[in-house]
Amino acid sequence: xxxxxxxxxxxxxxxxxxxxxxxxxxxxxxxxxxxxxxxxxxxxxxxxxxxxxxxxxxxxxxxxxxxxxxxxxxxxxxxxxxxxxxxxxxxxxxxxxxxxxxxxxxxxxxxxxxxxxxxxxxxxxxxxxxxxxxxxxxxxxxxxxxxxxxxxxxxxxxxxxxxxxxxxxxxxxxxxxxxxxxxxxxxxxxxxxxxxxxxxxxxxxxxxxx
Numbered sequence: 001x002x003x004x005x006x007x008x009x010x011x012x013x014x015x016x017x018x019x020x021x022x023x024x025x026x027x028x029x030x031x032x033x034x035x036x037x038x039x040x041x042x043x044x045x046x047x048x049x050x051x052x053x054x055x056x057x058x059x060x061x062x063x064x065x066x067x068x069x070x071x072x073x074x075x076x077x078x079x080x081x082x083x084x085x086x087x088x089x090x091x092x093x094x095x096x097x098x099x100x101x102x103x104x105x106x107x108x109x110x111x112x113x114x115x116x117x118x119x120x121x122x123x124x125x126x127x128x129x130x131x132x133x134x135x136x137x138x139x140x141x142x143x144x145x146x147x148x149x150x151x152x153x154x155x156x157x158x159x160x161x162x163x164x165x166x167x168x169x170x171x172x173x174x175x176x177x178x179x180x181x182x183x184x185x186x187x188x189x190x191x192x193x194x195x196x197x198x199x200x201x202x203x204x205x206x207x208x209x210x
Contacts, residue, residue, distance in 0.1 A: 037092030038073035054194045062172040085190040101125040119181025128167040137162035155203035159185045
């Protein structure tokens with residue numbers, strides 16, 4: 001049977017096709033807007049920002065809205081990922097800003113024995129701008145560590161046992177913090193990121209895990 005092109009069913013079909021065509025054209029004209037830094041996600045290995053040495057923040061700029069927004073975004077991402085450390089390059093910003101936090105929730109993921117062996121202790125949120133590090137105990141300890149920028153992998157990495165980190169907080173006040181054990185490891189891990197380095201650069205060969 002031949003379809004009568006003047007039937008109501010065919011008119012409806014042509015209208016539907018016309019509507020779909022318009023919708024499809026609008027869809028491709030209005031492409032999703034690419035996100036801009038600071039991101040709400042953590043950049044992954046292969047992103048050039050993770051291999052760039054971060055720039056110092058001018059002290060007079062610390063209280064500007066731009067830097068405040070970067071730090072606020074970093075805090076949100078740190079919480080969202082339940083991470084223990086984060087740097088501005090992680091969210092696409094090439095500034096020397098570092099966040100450290102080892103909460104009760106973080107530490108409770110580990111057994112009492114592991115906490116003791118790795119010298120774990122809680123640490124409230126710390127914001128450190130333009131951090132510099134001094135080695136207080138040159139003895140190196142090897143433990144597995146992972147990274148939010150290399151999801152699903154970990155590796156054995158040697159880190160100094162005790163360090164002192166200094167810089168400025170988000171109010172531009174001086175910070176001097178001496179720490180050891182697991183927190184010292186977190187600090188060194190994040191300091192590497194500010195230098196454009198990752199733990200894969202210094203991990204022990206043959207000691208990577210999935």
